[in-house]
Amino acid sequence: MDKEVFSLCFMCSVRCPIKVKVKDGHVDWIEGNPHVAGIDGSLCPRGSAGISMLYDDQRVQSPLIRVGERGSGNWRKASWEEAIDYVADRLKDIKDKTGAHSIALCERAQLATHVSKAFLKALGSPNYFSHDALCKGSVNTACRSLFGYTDAEVGIHYGETKHIVLYGRNIFESLAVKEVKTLMAALEKGARLTYIDPRVTVTASKAHRYWMIRPGTDLALNYALIHVILKERLYDAGFVSKWVHGVNELRDFVEHYTPEWAEKETGIPAGEIIALAREISKDRPSVIFHYGYRGASHQNEIYMRRSILMLNALMGSVEAKGGIFFKKGPGEAGGKAARKLVSQEFPKIDMPRFDKAGTKDFPLPDPNHGVAQVFPYAVLNEDPYPIKALIAYRMDPLMSIADTAQTKKALDKLDLIVTIDINYSDIAWYSDVILPESTYLERTDCIQQMNGLKPQMFLRKKAVEPRYDTLEGAIILKRIGEKLGIGHYFPYETMEDLVNWQLEGTGFTQTDFEKKGFVAYGSDQIFWDRENLPFKTPSKKIEFKSSLLENAGFESFPEYQPVKAPEDNDRFRLVVGRSAIHTHVSTQNVPYLNELESENKLWINTKKAGQLGIKNNALVEVASSCGKGRIKAFVTDFIHPEAVFMLHGFGHEAGRAKRSFNKGLSDALIQENVYDKIGGSPAYHDTFVSVKPL
Amino acid sequence: MSKYYLFQDTRTCIGCHACEIQCKSNKNLPRGAKPCQIIQVGPKMINGLPKMSFIFMPCYHCEDPWCVSTCPTGAMQKRSSDGIVFVDKELCVGCKTCISACPWGAPQWNPETGKVEKCDYCKDRLDAGLKPACVTLCTTGCLTFGLAEDMTQTRRVRHAEASASFENSSF
Known part of the structure; x- marks a missing residue:
């Protein structure tokens, strides 16, 4: 009984197209979908560990109801009926007593996101929030402020670029296959790569220019680049005069941000800044200043992301090949x-969101995603109202929202915590009920609408039957909904029904996906006419001078605030990032991935380590104002002396995930919950830590 | 020497270790055994830029393999048709002589079976007309597999393109 199924990977959220070979009901082989250009069979390390994840018995195998204290790890097995009843009864109670708005759902956005959003809307709660703000809330706001489009509506044309500038966008480690392959092909054709990061990464090792910038000062660098570009008239004058609103205001603003000024702030020689401005402008418009994948480092994040996007506009590289x-x-x-x-x-919802996103108190973050890091504050302060229940759907607030101790304190105030996940995540471990989801290889999922230069649809198709007593998330929520009297919003019995319902009116059927795993709406790349660009800002232009910001009472061009250096010799700015091996906080227990990378280490500059008596591979204590922990040191010349670095996602507390339990240190434990109050991103790199040898 | 050559384009390799996982997943190997491995060397500053090397280490399938000649049971063998060096698990007694003999650390210990595992270029896949797992799935496509006589082409073409200097040519 062999078969081949086209589907979508889900070892990370990129969702690369895959082909799965099944032999005797077992997944025997997974490869990248050979029909998809830019994938051509390739699979990244996480995707390659899909089989290892599927056949791992340390994932959640049945619904579980907590019997001991929260986090004690004492569970009893439950049937689906019992678990669903348990959750629905409590949700109903909470809804009756304190209102539907006291129920929140957080989620790592995914294909069934429209189901979870519909679930809350039907229930009458505005409190959906996703991981998005934690990753890139301010990138979203920055894009809207300039173009009127969200970051999700903007793409990067790597394949034909001639020069790409990456600000800590560690594209060859925090990787997506198609991006890597198309960029690598462009580099092979002669494209230039400029990489800026306080730490040397694999991406740095592939760059033609690398700057070990002083951490936190990228904005100063950009203002100086803009200064040179405007002063020397290196910009695309035709494009700028037609499409940019506020270039004169920008010119006045950057007048005193000279390369010499930026040299003092960033540590990058003025001459090199000037050289980059001159060099890259020769290749415009086929140049990219990468606006970021994760954009959540500093409290002025929105201005940093805006400055990058402005550089693109000055180069005329907006809606341009390359x-x-x-x-x-x-x-x-x-x-x-x-x-x-x-x-x-749906019934109208009158209550404001818990995070107040979209109201005059917090006007600019995208209410479609909410602002996750506000959740602990909202719960603890009961501001704007008490929250009583949280459904965590493949998102882990404990490890992804900064200041785990505070988040835990907030969770302790809740009457109900329910987790839908495939793993024993830390939030699952801290929940009252775990509702295990079938893995991506065991479930059909909702349609993936892939907008881009060539709009397409993809389908995740079940390859094998679930190994354990698990269900699809969209079915779990429907079943809870039925018990709460909102079942009619979920017009399906199976995932196949739901996909058919979604496809109605599109002219495509599920059978159309069988040949290549996707369907295309057309065959040509669609670029808009650069004479008629439909920007969605009030001025219909790219708004350097932003009505979105100014109408909300914020400046378009606030003065640069110098970035402070650590005050004492044993203090450092904590910087975090990703490797190619793991996805955020979710894969550390996958056998093959755990074997390759089972714990994180603290990168620390050799000279600093020497002064503090820290030896390579020896345990150190890292402490901030909100938490401390132990981690092994990695002593290296290849990190800026003001920074220490650790990979995100380690230091798990869930005991049944035995391989990752207590291995390494969780960055969220140390990071302070501070954020960009305008754009909405957390400021994950604005925590100073002390480091001492043990 | 096997008639094949597995070429790693170090310029496009990003050291992501996908090849190691693909190999293990295809052979269903437990923790510990890595028939191929990427070893990172560096970073090191070269002409003002940080450089890393990612060295791909499978088995080199020697012409006169130490592991084969030293194997006391005849488990380690060289396939006569194409020179692939492989281990017959039925005959392997787990004595580890091949591990001692191989200068490159290619034979790997499988702690679950108590036998040796090694890169056999996925000969079952080759026999089915496919490429080795690592080559088929490599994230960047930096691994290429083929007949040894064809495999020098990538480097030659690249060197020619790099050294052809139209702008400065006096011809």
Whole structure:
């Protein structure tokens, strides 16, 4: 009984197209979908560990109900019926007593996101929030402030670029296959790579220019680059005069941000800053200043992201080959998008969101995603109202929101915590009920609408039957919904029904996906006419001078605030990042990935380590104002002396995930919960820590 | 020497270790055994830039393999048709002589079976007309597999392209 199934990977959130070979009901082989250009069979390390994850018995095998204290790890097995009843009864109680708005759902956005959003809307709660703000809330806001489009509507045309500048965007480690392959092909054709990071990464090792910038000062660098570009008239004058609103204000603003000034702030020689401005402008418009994947480092994040996007506009690289572009939906190719459950009519919700996103108190962050790091504050302060229940759907607030101790304190105030996940995540471990989801290889999922230069749809298709007593997330929520009297918002019995419902009216059926795993609305790349660009800002232009910001009472061009250096010799700015081996906090227990990388280490500059008596591989204590922990030191010349670095996602507390339990240190334990109050991102790199040898 | 050559384009390798996992997953190996491995050397500053080397270490399938001649049971063998060096698990007694003999650390210990594992270029896949797992799935496509006589081409073409200097040519 052999078969081949086209599907979508889910070892990380990129969702690369895959082909799965099944032999006697077992997944025998996974490869990248050979029909998809830029994938061509390739699979990254995490994708390659899919089989290892599927057949790992340390994942959640049945619904579980807590019997001991929260976090004690005492569980009893439950049937689905019992677990669903348990959750629904408590949710109903909470809804009756304190209102539906006291129920929140957090999620790592995914294909069934329209189901979870519909679930909350039907329930009458505004309190959906996703991981997005934690990753890139301010990038989203920055994009809207300049173009009127969100970051999710902007793409990067790597394949034809001639020069790409990456600000800590460690593209060859925090990687997506298609990006890596297309960029690598461009580099092979002669494209230049400039990489800026306080730490040497694999990406740095592939760069033509590398700057070990003083941590936190990228914005100063950008203002100086803009200064040179405007002063020496290196910009695309035609594009700028037609499409940019506020270039004169920008010119006045950057007048005193000279390369010499930036040299003192960033540590990058003025001459080199001038050289980059001159060099890159020769290749415009096929140049990219990468606006970031994760954009959540500093409290002025929105201005940093805006400055990057402004550099693109000055180069005329907006909607240009080899630059950045706007993603085209099915409508641009004369087609229709798949339906989503959220397009139904729901009762009106009058209560504000817990995070106040979109209100005058917190006007600019995108309420579609919410602002996750506000959740602990909202719960603890009961501001704007008490919250009583949290459903955590494959997102771990304990390890992804800064200041775990504070987050835990907030969770302790809740009457109900439910986790939907495949893993024993830390939040699952701290929950009252765990509802285990089937893995991506064991479930059919909702349609993936892939907007881009060529709009397409992809389908995740079940390859094998679930190994354990697990269900699809969209079915779990429907079942809870049925018990709460909102079942009619979920017009399906199986995932196949739901996909068919989504495809109605698109002109495509599930069978159309069988040949290559996807369907395309057209065959040509769609670039808009640069004479008629449909920017969605009030001025219909790229707003350097931003009405979004100014109408909300914020400046378009606030004065640069110098970045402070650590005050004492044993203090450092904590910087975090990713490797190619793990996805955020979710893969550390996957056998093959754990074997390759089972713990994180603290990168520390050789000279500093010498002064503090810290030896390579020896344990050190890292402490901030909110937490401390132990981790092994990695002593190296290849990190800026003001910074220490650790990989995100280690130091798990869930006992049944035995390989990752207590291995390494969780960055969230140490990071202070501070954030960009305008754009919405956390400021993960604004915590200073002391480091001492043990 | 086997008639094949596995070429690693170090310029496009990003040291992501996907090849190691793909190999293990395909052979269903437990923790510990790594028939191929990427060893990172560096970073090191070269002409003002940080450089890293990612050295791909499978088995080199020697012409006169130490592991084969030293194996007391005949488990370690060289396939006559194409020179692939492989281990017959039925005959392996786990004596580890091959591990001692191989200068490159290619034979790997499988702690679950108590036998040796090694890179056999995925000969079952080759026989089915496919490429080795690592080559098929490599993230960047930096691994290429083929007949040894064809494999020098990538480097030659690249060197030619790098050294052809139209701008400065006097011809």
